[in-house]
Amino acid sequence: MLFAPDTVESLDFVVALVNTSPGASRSGEDELATVEQLAALLTRYTYTGRIDHDEAELNEVRETRTLLRSVWGLERDEAVEVVNRMLREANALPFLARHDELDWHMHATSPDAPLAERMRAEIALALTDVIRMNEMSRLRICEADDCDGLVLDLSRNGSKRFCTVRCGNRMNMIAFRERKASA
Template sequence: MTFAHDTRDALVSMAALVNTGVEPATLSTLEDLEEFVGQFGYTGARAHDAAELAGVLALRGELHRLWELDEEGVVGLVNDLLARHQALPQVVRHEGWWDWHLHAISSSAPLAHRIAVESAMAMVDVVRSGELDRLRVCEAEDCDGVIIDLSKNRSRRYCDRGCGNRMAVQAYRSRKTYRG
């Protein structure tokens, strides 16, 4: 399944946001939030204050539920997010950054609201495409990170927190030890 670029980016940033809450948490300061926003290119109004950070952190926990719920639960949460934040889809373009894509909330809305709506709109595409199985939890035994598997063959097993490399090294060492 090929998703539109804005859907792919929203899914990747949503998984990254959820993973900032996996121990050790990596989103706890205003500086961390600035880095996150810059990394994922969120546009629009910013407050740059503790309330904005608190809103994003509260949303992080709510979005994590998308990896835990069945299809009906995901649809319920997505519909709740869209209604609560008064989504109003519009096609927009940001010169030099994005081509045509979908915004569903005003650029003056609080950052957490914009992230919530962008995430919900991306999940609409996932649900409508029957692709919920692309939302997974990292297979590393000591990790609770989440994955959005956008690979063609649906083979992604580990999150972006270094688990794939760590598990490969562990398997290599296990093979070397076994051979004596």
């Protein structure tokens, strides 16, 4: 699946962000419970502009995480409504930017806008690409029995089923044991 690099980066960030929530995280705990955990996440995914490093910002990002989790499994027409609302609420005015080591990419809000608002706007732009290309089926929930992790399937044949190799291995082992027991 071929999306623009900034689209892929935004979608990868959604997966990383949502997969910090209980039920989706490796630990099973909320891995975005502190300002320090948010700061650690932001070291892996670059967000330029205003970052407050406070509890209010953390709470807004956690609300964004919940919203993004709900968008991931929607049908195309339902996703359009949510994405349009995200863009409206952010007063998004898309523009091209180039900074740091990044080539031309899209931003939709002022660098002074709150972090969670910038996240929602930029992720909404990425989701518009997914919607326009009719590729919502690439945004899935992990098929492992006890996992709610997000899966971004960028494979050529669209066959990715699990959020991590760990979930895939675990489910394969369960299937192997079931086959062995029934033989």
